[in-house]
Amino acid sequence: MKNPVESAWKRPLALTGGLVVGALGGWLANGHVATGVALVAVAEIVLLLTHLRHIAKPIMSLSSIPPDGPSDPSRHDRFMMRSRRLAANLHDLRRAAGNLPDAIVLLDQDQHVRWFNHAAESLLGLRRPQDRGVVLKERLHNSELASWLEETSPEPLNDVSAPGAPSRHINVTLLPFGTRQRLLLARDISHMSRLEQIRRDFVANVSHELRTPLTVIHGYLELLDPEDVPHLAPVLNEMRAQSKRMGQIVEDLLTLSRLETQDHVSEERVPMAPLLATLRKEAEALSQGRHSITVENMAAIDLLGSPKDLHSALSNLVSNAVRYTPTGGRITIRWERTAEGANYSVTDTGYGIPADHLSRLTERFYRVSSSRSRDSGGTGLGLSIVKHVLGLHQARLDIRSTPGQGSTFTCCFGRERLMSPETHEST
Structure with a gap:
């Protein structure tokens, strides 16, 4: 018994x-x-x-x-x-x-609310006892969480407005629990969001203020002719190179600040054939004949998006391949159709990247090898710009690399961003 x-x-x-x-x-x-x-x-x-x-x-x-x-x-x-x-x-x-402090909601297999804590009342707007037993996605039908809850296996939802307090921001996770039950966890990240906005504003303001003095310094350095002072020629050349690099860092920071504040991009046709030709010329100019550069246009298709931003992102991948591939190496730029849409990829036979670094490559200023990156003239911001541009175009960046053999950086675009070259209709 x-x-x-x-x-x-x-x-x-x-x-x-x-x-x-x-x-x-x-x-x-x-x-x-x-x-x-x-x-x-x-x-x-x-x-x-x-x-x-x-x-x-x-x-x-x-x-x-x-x-x-x-x-x-x-x-x-x-x-x-x-x-x-x-x-x-x-x-x-x-x-x-x-x-x-985190909101906790226990749901049964049909998403009926079985239990919730006090934080769920303030963050999600649930009320006791009337909300016990209700279907959560119906209770939150006017919020971003409703459509998210309809997914079979939803990924964590980051930085959305709290249904119970629209001025606050939350991260939401849905975890399996018990027998066919789920546990919804919501964390208030309003303070972190404010700190992130302060950081963005600071970077944008400092970068903007640095642009003018750096332009003046670089202008005066250009006026100085190393031939007039031969003993200072190495110093002047180094000062010119570093002032130019600082100017590029400032420009990249301003670009990143602009991209971070955007939630959409212009919807224009981006002809890929001319863009690929431009990218090849830029690669050859940067390579100065040190590499074998090949362009493979296997997709008779154009893109829908921002021509300026897409050129900046795709060009960044090409310039990285040239910088980090030794003399005599090969660089292949490829545009091809896939089952999901189309891929733009840049493959090199460079140094390669260890696997434990791949997940952090898109962080700003992150470097696998600091000395090699600085010697090549990179700013450490290129892949961050690529990530943000692709995000605004509902695309993603895939990175594959083998140390000592080379790397492949692939931009994966969905069907909704593809356009036929003959017409202006999306395919």
């Missing part, structure tokens, strides 16, 4: 423990949380798990008590004391989960 104590406590214990584990999983899934917040979260989880550990011991002993209760009075007293202690521990655990 099933023990009544075990039946009474086993399910809430499993539910509460699952909430704790699910919350920890949500925190781990969003690795870019500030260090202080992460430490507080871990401390909360340790506290909750400690409660679970203490609860498990009385459950193990209570499960051995006969269904009719203990016959020994002293054993009855111990039974009642352990029951009260167990109830108090579960109450504390529930209060702790309810007061977590």
Whole structure:
């Protein structure tokens, strides 16, 4: 016969423990949380798990008590004391989960709301008791979360307006939990969003202020003829090169700041055949005959988007290939159709990139080899620009590389961005 104590406590214990584990999983899934917040979260989880550990011991002993209760009075007293202690521990655990700063919503297999904490009320706009049992996507039908919840296996949703407080921003994750249930976790990132905006404004303002003095310095350096002062010729040439490089860094920072504030691009035809020809000329000019450069246009198709931004992104990949490929190497620029749309790729026979660096290549100023990058004249911002431009065109960057053999950088465009060269209709 099933023990009544075990039946009474086993399910809430499993539910509460699952909430704790699910919350920890949500925190781990969003690795870019500030260090202080992460430490507080871990401390909360340790506290909750400690409660679970203490609860498990009385459950193990209570499960051995006969269904009719203990016959020994002293054993009855111990039974009642352990029951009260167990109830108090579960109450504390529930209060702790309810007061977590992240919103937690437990959903059944049909997305009915089974339980939610206090943060879900402020961030998601849920109300108790009327919202218990409602379908969450119907309750949030006017928000960005509604369509996201309709997906079968949704990826984490980053930086969206909180349904319960539109002025605040949240990250949302949906985790599997128990038997065909799910746990929705939402974290308030409003403070981080404000800090990110401050950073963007600072970079844009500083870059803009540096542009004028750098232009003046570079102008005066151009007026100085090294032949007039032969003993200073090496110094003047180095100063010219570095002032030009600083100017390029400023221009790239301003470009990045502009791209980060955009949420769409112009919708214009971008003829790919002339653009590929231009990219080849730029590569040959930068290579100065040191490399074998090939262009393969295997897709009779054009792109829809911003001509200026797309040229900047595609040209960045070509210039990187030239800079990081030794003399005598091969560079192949390819434009081809795929089942999903079309790919623009640049393949080189350069130094190659170790696998542990690939995921960070699009970070601004990230360098695999600092000395090699500076010697080549790169700014460390090119791939960041490529990533942002592709994002604005609903495209993605795929990077494949083998150290010592070379790399392939591929821009993958969807069908909605393709246009037939003969007409102006999308294909």
